[in-house]
Structures are given as C-alpha cells and as structure tokens.
Amino acid sequence: MTAPRYRDVGFAPADGETVLDGVELVVEPGEMLLVAGPSGSGKSTLLRCVNGLVPHASGGRFRGEVLVGGRSTRTSKPREFAAVVGFVHQDPDAHAVVDHVEGDIAFALENLGIEPTSMRRRVEEVLDAVGIAHLRDRAVTSLSGGERQRCAIAGALAAGPGVLALDEPTSQLDPQGAEDVLSAVGRLRDDLGTTVLVSEHRLERAAPLADRAVLLGRLPVGALAPGAVAEVLASYAGAPAVTRLGRLLGWDPLPLTVRDARRHPPPDLGAPEPIVPAAGEVVTAASAITATLGGRRVLGPLSIEVREGEIVAVLGRNGSGKTTLLRTLAGLQSPSSGALDRRGRTAYLPQDATTLLLGPTVRDDLLTTCRLLKRDPCDIDAYLERYRLAALATRHPRTLSVGERQRAAIAAIAAGAPDLLLLDEPTRGMDAPAKAALAAALREHATCGGAVVLATHDVELAAEIVSRVVVLGDGEVVADGPARATLTGSLFAPQVGRVMPPFLTVADVEMARR
Amino acid sequence: MTATHPGVWALWGVAAVVSIQVAPNPVYVAAVLGSCGAVVLARGRPGPLARAFPMLLVVGAAFALIRVVLAGLTTRGNGPVLLTLPSAELPAIAGGFTIGGAIDGGVLARAAAEGFVILGIMAVCGAFNAVVDHHQLLRLVPRAYAEMGVALSVAIAFVPEFITAASTAAEADRARTGGVTVRRGRIRRLAGPIVERALDQAIALAESMDSRGFGRDPASSADRRATAAGVAGLLAIAAGLAVLTTGESAVAAALVAVGALVVGGGVIAASRSSKRTRHRVLKPTRRDLALALVVVAAPALLVALGIAGDGTLRWLADDTRWPPSTALPILAIALLAAPAYTGRAPR
Numbered sequence: 001m002t003a004p005r006y007r008d009v010g011f012a013p014a015d016g017e018t019v020l021d022g023v024e025l026v027v028e029p030g031e032m033l034l035v036a037g038p039s040g041s042g043k044s045t046l047l048r049c050v051n052g053l054v055p056h057a058s059g060g061r062f063r064g065e066v067l068v069g070g071r072s073t074r075t076s077k078p079r080e081f082a083a084v085v086g087f088v089h090q091d092p093d094a095h096a097v098v099d100h101v102e103g104d105i106a107f108a109l110e111n112l113g114i115e116p117t118s119m120r121r122r123v124e125e126v127l128d129a130v131g132i133a134h135l136r137d138r139a140v141t142s143l144s145g146g147e148r149q150r151c152a153i154a155g156a157l158a159a160g161p162g163v164l165a166l167d168e169p170t171s172q173l174d175p176q177g178a179e180d181v182l183s184a185v186g187r188l189r190d191d192l193g194t195t196v197l198v199s200e201h202r203l204e205r206a207a208p209l210a211d212r213a214v215l216l217g218r219l220p221v222g223a224l225a226p227g228a229v230a231e232v233l234a235s236y237a238g239a240p241a242v243t244r245l246g247r248l249l250g251w252d253p254l255p256l257t258v259r260d261a262r263r264h265p266p267p268d269l270g271a272p273e274p275i276v277p278a279a280g281e282v283v284t285a286a287s288a289i290t291a292t293l294g295g296r297r298v299l300g301p302l303s304i305e306v307r308e309g310e311i312v313a314v315l316g317r318n319g320s321g322k323t324t325l326l327r328t329l330a331g332l333q334s335p336s337s338g339a340l341d342r343r344g345r346t347a348y349l350p351q352d353a354t355t356l357l358l359g360p361t362v363r364d365d366l367l368t369t370c371r372l373l374k375r376d377p378c379d380i381d382a383y384l385e386r387y388r389l390a391a392l393a394t395r396h397p398r399t400l401s402v403g404e405r406q407r408a409a410i411a412a413i414a415a416g417a418p419d420l421l422l423l424d425e426p427t428r429g430m431d432a433p434a435k436a437a438l439a440a441a442l443r444e445h446a447t448c449g450g451a452v453v454l455a456t457h458d459v460e461l462a463a464e465i466v467s468r469v470v471v472l473g474d475g476e477v478v479a480d481g482p483a484r485a486t487l488t489g490s491l492f493a494p495q496v497g498r499v500m501p502p503f504l505t506v507a508d509v510e511m512a513r514r
Numbered sequence: 515m516t517a518t519h520p521g522v523w524a525l526w527g528v529a530a531v532v533s534i535q536v537a538p539n540p541v542y543v544a545a546v547l548g549s550c551g552a553v554v555l556a557r558g559r560p561g562p563l564a565r566a567f568p569m570l571l572v573v574g575a576a577f578a579l580i581r582v583v584l585a586g587l588t589t590r591g592n593g594p595v596l597l598t599l600p601s602a603e604l605p606a607i608a609g610g611f612t613i614g615g616a617i618d619g620g621v622l623a624r625a626a627a628e629g630f631v632i633l634g635i636m637a638v639c640g641a642f643n644a645v646v647d648h649h650q651l652l653r654l655v656p657r658a659y660a661e662m663g664v665a666l667s668v669a670i671a672f673v674p675e676f677i678t679a680a681s682t683a684a685e686a687d688r689a690r691t692g693g694v695t696v697r698r699g700r701i702r703r704l705a706g707p708i709v710e711r712a713l714d715q716a717i718a719l720a721e722s723m724d725s726r727g728f729g730r731d732p733a734s735s736a737d738r739r740a741t742a743a744g745v746a747g748l749l750a751i752a753a754g755l756a757v758l759t760t761g762e763s764a765v766a767a768a769l770v771a772v773g774a775l776v777v778g779g780g781v782i783a784a785s786r787s788s789k790r791t792r793h794r795v796l797k798p799t800r801r802d803l804a805l806a807l808v809v810v811a812a813p814a815l816l817v818a819l820g821i822a823g824d825g826t827l828r829w830l831a832d833d834t835r836w837p838p839s840t841a842l843p844i845l846a847i848a849l850l851a852a853p854a855y856t857g858r859a860p861r
Contacts, residue, residue: 057721082727093675094718097726098667100649106793110660111727113789123793141675142560155726331693332685348689355679355686355707368703372696398710413690 002084002162003029003195004050006224008064011045011054019045022064024223025214027197029162032189033226034206035199036236037216039401039431043199044090046216047165049073050197051081068163082108086156090168090429092148096140101132101151104140108159126154129192130184144318146177150184157188164188166198170205171402171429174318175457182206201431204240204460204495207233208257230254238432241460241495244506248513258498266500269512275467277482280308283420283451284329284346289338291321291328291475299324299475301338306420306451311442313462313483314455315492316472322455323351325472326422329453344419351424353409357397362389362408365397366415373416380415386444387411388437403434407441414445421445423454427461439465463487463494463504518557518853519802520651525809526553527642530850532813534634536820537827540627541839542847543634549850550641556854557645563670566643574636578629585625587613593620627829627837645853653795656781660790661729668719675715676708683707736787743780747773801856808852815846 006025012018019042027033035043048054052073055062065074069084078087089095098104105126109119127133130150135143140151149169156164166185170178186209188194200206207213207229214226215236226232233239234247234254242261246254255261283306290300299321306312306329314322327333328340330348350356357365363380370377384390387407392400397408406426414421421442427435435458442452442465456462462469462483469486471479479486487493488502497504503512534546554567587599588611601615648670652663683704688695723729750773758766798806819842820827829837 051725053721053725057724078721078724079727079730082725082730085725087721087725089718089722091715091718094715095722097664097719097723097728098649099670100647103649103793107723107728108726110790110793111730113731113791116791116793119791119793139560152722155722159727330689332688346692348692350682350686350689352682352686355683355711356690358703358706369690372691373694416691418692 002069003027003031004066004068004085004163004197006046006049006064006066009049009066010063011042011049011060013058013060016060018219020049021219021221023220025226027163027195027226028212029195030189030193031211032186032196032198032209034203034210034213034229035197035216036203036213036233036238037199038218038238038433039201039403041216041218042220043216044167046220047167047197047199048087050163050165051078051085051087052076053078053087079111082161083112083159084161084163086153086159086161086164088149088152088156088164088166088169090171092145092152092172095152095155096148099139099141101138101140101143101154102127102136104151105154105158107155112159114159122158122160126158129157129188130154131180144177145173146180149173149177149181153181153184157194161194163195163197166196168199168201168429171201176318178202178205182209185209201238201429203233203238207240207243230256241506242499245496245499245509248506248510258495261495261499267513269500269503269509272484272503272508272512275482275484278307278309278446278467280310280449280451281343282307282341283344285341286329286335287339287341289328289335289340291324291333292336293324297336297475299328300335302472302475302477303338304329304470304477304480306453308419308449308451309446310468311446311452311466312454312468312470313466314453314470314472315457315459315462316478320472321475322472323424324475326424326453326455329420330422342420345416346420346422347413347416347418348422349410349413349424349426351428353426354397354405356409356412357405359396359398361394362397362400362411363393365408365412369412369415375416377415379417383411383415387414387441401434402429403431403437406430407434407438410438410441419450421450421452423452423456425456426454427456427458435461459487459492459494460505463497464507517647517650517796518645518805518856519796519798520646521654521798522802522806522809522853523642523646524651524654525806526850526853527638529809529813530638530641531635533816533847533850534631534638536813536816537843537847538627538631539827539829539837539839539843540630541837542827542843543630545844545847546634546850547637549847549854550637552851552854554641554644559645559647563648564644567637567640570636570640570643571633574633577636578626578633581629581632582622582625586617586622589618589621589625590616591618591621591624593618593623595619596622624830650796653792656785659781660788660792664723664728672712676712679708679711680704683711731789737784740780740784740787743776743783747776747778747780749773750776805852805856808849812846812849815849816843819843819846 004027006023009020009023011020035046037043045054049066056077065072096104097107102123105123106119109122127136130153132147132150132154135147140148143151169181182205185196189196198206210229212226213229213232214224215232230253233243240256242255242258246261249267251264285305287303288301290297314325316322326348328335330346331342332348358368366380366383367377384393387410389408389411392404397405400408410426426438446452466483469483470477484502484504487497487504494504496506503509530546534543558564595616596619598616599614601612603612604610652667655663687703751770754766754769754773757769826838826840827843
C-alpha cells in the first residue's frame with residue numbers, strides 16, 4: 001500500500017496569489033482522507049500535487065515535493081505516475097478520452113503497455129469495482145453525470161494505482177449520482193486498500209465515509225494535521241447540519257450522521273416559529289399544463305400558482321420534470337396543453353449558468369441584460385449590492401470562484417428586473433458562505449415584491465429559505481404546501497428535520513432557544 | 515447478433531463509391547442510394563453520428579441543386595429548349611459569359627445526373643458514419659499510429675460535445691431575457707461561452723490523458739528510423755506519380771512500388787517497437803469475411819458488365835429522356851444492401 005507524503009509544498013499560480021505555503025502532510029496508507037474547506041482554500045491544488053499536475057501541467061511557482069511510491073513529483077511527470085496515482089477531475093464531462101466505456105477504461109492500460117490478456121481481466125474487475133458493468137458498451141457521452149463520474153473513476157483505477165485522488169467528485173452530481181460515486185469509492189478503500197484523497201463541499205455523505213479529515217483555511221501554511229472527522233469539522237461552517245446542530249446543543253461526541261444524532265436526547269423547545277405564507281398578487285399561474293420532450297410527455301397535467309413575495313422550492317428526483325416545469329414557466333418551451341398566465345417579466349437561470357457570463361467584467365454582464373431588454377441601467381449598482389458583488393464588479397467572471405460566478409449569473413438575469421426568478425440548481429458546487437450569500441439575496445428579492453422558484457436537490461438550502469415546497473414525481477405534483485408541513489416526516493426531510501421534527505434547520509433551533 | 519467488423523464497413527463504403535463511379539447512370543445511383551437507406555435503417559447506431567446520413571443527404575442535395583441552377587443559367591447546349599429567360603451578359607472582368615436566356619433541357623439533365631452522383635457519394639459517406647463504430651475503426655490503425663488514432667478519437671467526440679455546448683449557450687441567451695430572443699449580435703454573444711467551454715474542456719482532457727500515462731514512452735531510435743523510412747517511401751511514391759505525367763509508366767510503377775514497400779516496412783517496424791498494447795481488437799469472423807466478399811462483388815460485377823459491353827452503365831444525357839437501364843446492374847448493386855440483413859442495429 002502506498003500513500004503520498006507532502007514535503008514543504010508551496011505553490012502560487014503564474015498570475016495569482018500564493019495558494020499553499022510550506023505544506024507538510026502525511027497520508028496514512030489505505031485511509032480515506034477528506035479534504036474540506038471553503039472555495040479557494042487550495043483543496044484542488046493540494047490534490048493536483050499528488051501526481052504532479054501541479055506544477056507540471058499548471059505552471060506557476062512551486063517548491064517542495066510530493067513523494068508517492070518511491071517517486072517524487074519534482075523529477076517525475078504526471079504520465080509517469082499513471083501506474084501509482086489515479087486522478088479524477090471534478091467535471092465528469094472532461095474526463096473521457098475515448099467515447100466508449102470499456103475503451104476509455106482500457107486507455108491507461110494501453111498506454112502502460114499491459115498484456116492484452118491481463119488487460120481484459122483488469123477492465124472486467126474495475127467495471128465491477130465501481131458497479132458499471134452493465135454500461136460497458138455505452139458511449140460515455142450518453143451516460144448520466146453519476147455514471148460518467150464512476151466511469152472516470154474506473155478509468156483512473158484501471159492501472160491499479162495505490163492512491164486515488166478525487167477532486168470534488170460529486171459537486172456536479174445529483175444526490176443519487178453522488179451516493180453511487182461515494183459508495184463505490186468507499187468500497188474501493190475497503191476491498192482493495194486503495195488510499196483515497198477526496199475533496200468535497202457536500203459533507204453529508206462524504207464525512208461519515210472518511211477515516212480522517214483535514215480542514216484547509218484561507219491560506220494553508222506549514223504542517224497540516226489531519227484528525228478525526230467530527231473533531232476537524234467541529235468549527236467548520238460547511239459541516240453537515242447534524243454536526244452543526246450537535247455543536248449548538250453541546251452534544252459530545254459530535255454526530256456526523258442522522259443516526260449518530262438520534263442517540264442524543266433532543267431538548268424540549270416547543271414548536272418552531274410558524275412561517276407565514278406570502279399572500280401577494282399572483283405572478284404566474286399555470287392550470288392543467290402539460291409539456292412534452294421529444295414526443296414523450298414529461299410534465300403534467302399540473303397546476304401551480306406563484307405569488308409575489310414567495311420563494312418556492314421544486315424538489316423531485318432526476319427526470320421528474322423540474323427543469324421542464326421551469327423552462328415552461330420561463331416561456332422557453334410552450335405547454336402542449338393547458339393555460340399559462342405569465343404576468344410580468346420572468347428570467348430563468350439554466351443549470352450551466354456560466355454560459356450566461358460573457359465578460360469582460362461582472363458589471364458588463366449586468367449591463368448586457370439591460371441592453372438586450374432595452375432597459376435603463378440606472379439601478380445596476382443596487383443589484384450588484386444585493387448579490388454581494390460590489391467588490392467583484394470589475395473582475396472578469398472567469399476569475400471568480402464557482403459560488404461567485406453563480407451569483408454573478410443570477411445577478412445578470414436579475415438585472416432585467418424580472419418579477420419572477422426561475423433558478424435551476426443554483427447551488428451546484430457552492431460552499432457554505434456562498435450559499436448563505438445567495439440565500440440572503442433571494443430573500444431580499446422576495447421581500448421587495450419579487451417571487452423565486454428554484455429547482456433543487458439541496459433540501460438543506462430549501463429548508464433555510466423557502467416558504468413553500470412543491471414535490472414533483474413523474475411530471476405531476478405529488479405535494480404542494482408550506483415548507484414545514486411538506487418537509488416534516490418526508491424522506492426528503494433535511495437532516496435536522498429527521499432528528500428533531502418539526503424543526504428543519506439549525507437556525508430554527510437557534511431561534512427557539514433564544 | 516454480433517457487430518460487423520469495422521474493416522468490412524470500410525470496404526462497404528469503398529465498394530459503394532466505386533459502384534457509383536463505375537455506373538454513374540442515375541437509375542443505378544438511385545439503386546445505391548436505396549441500398550444505403552436500407553443499411554442505415556437496419557444498422558444505424560444510436561448517438562449523434564446517426565444523424566450523419568440525413569445531414570449529408572441534405573448537403574448533397576443542396577450541392578446538386580446549385581450545380582443544376584448554375585449550369586442551366588450559364589451553359590448553352592443543343593438539346594431542346596425548355597423555356598427562355600431574360601438574359602444578361604456579365605462584364606468581361608466577371609468572365610464575360612451570358613446568364614439566363616434559353617434554358618437547355620439536355621444541359622439541365624446532364625447537370626442533374628452529375629449532381630445525383632455527388633448526392634450518391636455523400637449518401638455513402640453519411641451511411642458509413644451512421645453505421646460504423648468509430649472507436650473500433652480507429653483501433654484498426656497500425657500500432658505506430660495509435661496516438662494519432664487517439665487524437666482522431668478525441669476529435670470525433672468533440673462533435674457531440676460541441677452541439678451540446680452550442681445549444682446550451684443558445685438556451686442561456688434566451689433565458690437571460692425570459693424567453694425573448696434578441697437576434698442582433700447573437701452569434702457574438704454565443705461564440706464566447708462556446709469557445710471558452712471548449713478550451714476548458716480541452717485543458718481538462720489533456721490533464722486526464724497525461725494522468726493516465728498517454729505518451730509516457732519517449733521516441734526510440736527504432737521510431738526515428740521508421741519515421742525516416744516513412745518519409746522516404748512517401749517521397750518515392752510522389753516522385754513516381756510525377757514521373758507518370760511524363761509517360762515513363764514503367765519507371766513510375768517501379769518508384770511507386772518501392773515507395774509503398776518502404777512505407778509498409780516502416781509502419782511494421784514502428785509497430786513492433788511500440789510498447790503500447792491494444793484492448794480487445796475485434797477479429798473478423800467468418801460472417802464478416804462472407805459479407806466482405808458479397809459487398810466487393812457489387813463493383814466487381816459492374817466492372818465485368820462494363821467489359822461485357824453493357825452500354826447503360828454510363829449515360830450521356832443530351833436530352834430529357836428517361837435514362838435507359840437493365841436489370842443486371844441493379845441486381846449487382848442490390849448486393850450492397852447485404853449488411854442490412856446480416857445483423858441488427860446495436861441499441
């Protein structure tokens with residue numbers, strides 16, 4: 001079993017500030033080490049050092065070295081680590097070289113010159129190890145995100161590396177895909193003894209699986225001390241909701257899972273403050289609409305009304321029609337039957353929001369929307385303020401972090417002064433502070449008389465900010481009602497809601513204790 | 515039912531194109547088109563490349579139409595006059611020929627027949643791309659060129675990625691305004707994000723390839739010798755072709771033969787020295803060999819018919835009569851549809 005050892009690693013990109021400074025880290029063989037920390041804290045850089053992608057592929061100023069399997073990144077290039085370290089990029093779209101599952105997995109083996117007979121066996125074993133044997137003959141481009149990411153892991157694993165580095169492997173995935181990927185990784189550690197380094201934002205699933213964790217601050221300096229996961233995450237804002245709940249209520253040991261948390265007796269806090277439903281004017285009303293995609297009905301018939309001042313979350317599994325509902329409400333797709341009454345302007349944030357950002361500055365992106373809509377851009381600064389972008393207004397969108405970019409994209413569509421904001425998966429890849437900033441901006445939009453509908457898998461965020469929850473199943477409305485009533489007792493419930501209902505969030509509990 | 519060997523598909527494509535060249539009579543070209551259609555219907559693969567057939571058909575039809583219109587407007591013939599348009603003479607600087615005037619039926623028919631040949635060849639290209647497994651096809655390149663094969667493979671995967679990126683960007687552009695499409699400056703607004711995304715993906719892909727050991731063996735001295743041999747061989751072939759124009763065909767043939775031998779030797783030597791291995795290279799089955807024979811029989815029979823004196827293969831249209839045809843060439847061409855009945859499309 002091999003494990004990487006970081007020696008005095010320092011790095012600054014060619015045109016940026018120092019990211020790591022004199023980092024020392026010893027990873028134990030066969031463990032799963034969780035690397036946590038806010039955006040921009042150097043998680044990716046730390047992982048990319050393992051096989052020398054930093055500095056060999058990234059350029060920039062680098063010092064120190066990482067030793068893995070008797071090689072040093074100082075003298076060896078990433079390709080020479082191919083048999084020792086498997087590396088998986090956070091974007092599963094970018095990984096496949098050959099557009100064929102089996103062929104892509106065999107890619108590394110072909111490069112390493114493995115004998116065809118043992119290559120056949122290895123490909124077979126790896127297919128089973130990550131559970132994608134049934135997809136072997138598919139084109140990689142035809143797979144779902146979770147399947148693609150597992151295919152990428154299989155490709156990294158084929159050469160039998162002792163170390164697997166996963167850079168935010170689930171940030172682009174829905175919960176089911178994330179679950180599949182992480183459980184596959186956990187099995188690799190257990191069955192093959194692979195040393196796993198994984199960086200993550202969404203810790204609800206990853207934290208319980210990890211053996212140890214290390215928390216990166218703004219600028220990691222000197223020796224990093226990985227420790228027990230719960231202890232390391234104790235003070236971290238992005239910790240799982242149950243861990244934050246445990247911290248608030250002084251539970252010891254701190255829970256990492258809902259199961260851990262149930263072992264502690266919940267305090268008697270009475271009932272949480274009721275959420276008053278918004279009762280403004282109707283902004284958009286759909287009655288008995290249906291929508292089709294490629295001749296197949298994917299939505300409806302369903303009826304929904306959105307009122308001023310409301311923030312509505314649309315929940316539901318992949319393919320349940322969330323995106324189609326939003327696109328229909330946005331007027332990007334016309335309903336095949338039923339009546340859609342759109343009063344006022346709507347704006348829609350697609351899943352891949354960065355395609356909205358044209359640059360060269362964040363401010364220009366807001367101005368572009370005004371120009372396209374022939375709207376007077378006099379209140380641009382108010383929008384920059386609301387979306388916490390005032391300090392970033394002159395930056396190029398590409399230089400921002402994922403969370404900041406997402407916020408800039410929302411600000412860009414909001415600058416057209418729509419009454420209804422439709423957001424498709426707005427929190428993908430966001431860390432805790434970025435989510436908090438987004439939540440505040442959306443609340444402000446609602447308070448000022450706007451309405452928000454967001455399709456999301458992020459129940460924790462939904463519980464924080466929404467007043468109403470709509471659950472879709474197979475294109476129909478399964479549940480529609482006030483957030484607390486709909487989420488309490490459901491399998492969708494946020495972590496706190498499962499530990500001490502009817503409270504849904506740590507903020508609820510905090511409020512009740514006052 | 516197993517997949518057909520990609521080599522057989524390559525052979526099928528060549529056989530179909532040769533058939534069109536040997537028998538450019540529109541009736542026979544239509545028969546080739548029909549065979550292509552049958553093969554695509556039965557054996558088309560899922561995925562974006564399956565759309566290659568209809569797409570190339572449209573492109574071919576557009577070419578043919580342009581050809582007919584241009585020829586009709588600019589070429590005089592001595593066939594029947596269909597109608598007379600007002601004519602205009604271009605200034606000498608633009609060629610000085612006459613546009614419009616009497617439209618000649620014979621000229622139109624010939625242009626249409628020639629355009630139909632283009633359409634036929636496009637259809638074969640489209641059908642080939644719709645049925646072949648490009649991944650398996652690229653595995654057939656000699657080992658020495660495996661890395662070039664990977665580059666091609668990446669390029670092919672780029673097409674669907676690009677289509678996705680373009681439609682995402684177009685959607686985002688409309689989303690920004692809440693469903694209102696602003697046409698002015700749209701291309702410029704869309705191009706930026708598409709190019710950026712493509713660059714991001716290219717960098718990530720390069721890293722993925724590097725992390726998985728691509729290009730880890732430096733070129734050996736055997737590689738360099740093989741490359742030198744390849745270049746020398748290609749030069750010899752080129753020289754042979756140049757000599758051919760002077761009429762010294764014996765010298766030319768000798769030069770080409772020697773060049774081909776040297777290139778072949780270089781490829782074999784380089785493949786021997788390559789440390790790369792292959793995962794599951796498809797071996798041709800008996801069914802594949804039989805299919806290859808049937809498919810090659812089509813152009814071979816056409817050539818034989820031509821030698822035997824079948825005058826209908828080539829048709830020099832000089833009026834608007836229906837082209838003459840006989841049953842035998844059509845039967846020969848029908849052999850090209852054989853792959854439609856030897857396997858099922860992978861779904």
